[in-house]
Amino acid sequence: MxxxxxxxxxxxxxxxxxxxxxxxxxxxxxxxxxxxxxxRFVVLRSPEQRAVVAEAATRALEIIEVAYGMTRPDPDDTGRRARDNRATYELHDRAGEFTSVLFAQKRLRMASDMLLAGSIFPAMQNFLLAARAQGLGACLTSWAAYGGEELLRTAVGVPDDWIIPGHIVVGWPKGGHGPVRRRPWQDAVNVDTWGAR
Ligand SMILES: Cc1cc2nc3c(=O)[nH]c(=O)nc-3n(C[C@H](O)[C@H](O)[C@H](O)COP(=O)(O)O)c2cc1C
Known part of the structure; x- marks a missing residue:
């Protein structure tokens, strides 16, 4: 992990x-x-579906750039943020070259979309960990959100009574894995009362 x-x-x-x-x-x-x-897990790997994924990635990138104030880094910039952003641009620019998986969840009477999504995010995390355990690389994306949802729904034929909470790109990594960078876990834990560390 x-x-x-x-x-x-x-x-x-x-x-x-x-x-x-x-x-x-x-x-x-x-x-x-x-x-x-x-x-339902839909593998997207035909040239036609990859082209749709590429279009969804382009649309998501337009939103992500604004949301995170991200711009294409200067080629000479070797700082961490520039390196991270460069990798993010590369993933989105080359999205049509990779295999990816759409994670869909059937709507159920009474359950909110958030509750429904809670029934598929654990499966996505298991998928990510199994990928990592086998040496695969993977990246969760927002490509089935924003403008990409309708594109992917139509291309795949996802019925209206299924939501599409997630999408993961998967492949053999160029370079190494990890380690993750996170704030100390103690910052996230409260005991009994909000804010009580
Ligand atoms: C719901 C969700 C959506 C994400 N969407 C994207 C995305 O569209 N493009 C991307 O490059 N990374 C995406 N990510 C990956 C996160 O940016 C990444 O997990 C986070 O920066 C932490 O980095 P790490 O996984 O390398 O530790 C997404 C992650 C999550 C959980």
Whole structure:
């Protein structure tokens, strides 16, 4: 977990079915509300679907740039932020070259979208950890949000009664994994009362 960083650069080697299958099996070991398991994982790897993913990535990038005040880094800038941003641009620019997976969850009567999403995020995390355990790299994306949702929904044929809370790009990493950079866990923990460390 401590080296399961987002990977945004991949080699040309395709992800074989057996490796991907182990990620999906791990995904289905996750909990879901009432153990309903109303999830669907859609692998996007045909040239046609990759082209749609690329378009969704472009649309998401337009939003992300504004939201995070991100601009393409100067080629000479070797600072950490520039390096991170460079990798993010590369992932979005080359999105059409990679295999990725859409995570869909069936709507259920009474449950809010947030509650429904809670039934698929654990599966996505299991998928990420299984990918990491096998040496794969992966990156969660927002490409099925923003303008990309309708594009992907139409291209894949996701029915209206399914939500699409997530999307993950997966491949063999160029370079190493991790470690993750996080604030100390103690900053996030309160005892009994909000703010009580
Ligand atoms: C819900 C969600 C959406 C994300 N969307 C994107 C995205 O669209 N593009 C991207 O490059 N990274 C995306 N990320 C990856 C985060 O930027 C990344 O996990 C975070 O910066 C922490 O970095 P690390 O995973 O390398 O530790 C997303 C992560 C989450 C959880």
């Amino acid at each position: 401590s080296t399961a960083r987002s990977i945004r650069r991949f080699t040309d080697e395709p992800v074989d079915d057996a490796t991907l299958a182990r990620c999906f099996e791990a995904a289905t070991w996750a909990p879901s509300g009432a153990n309903a398991q109303e999830w």
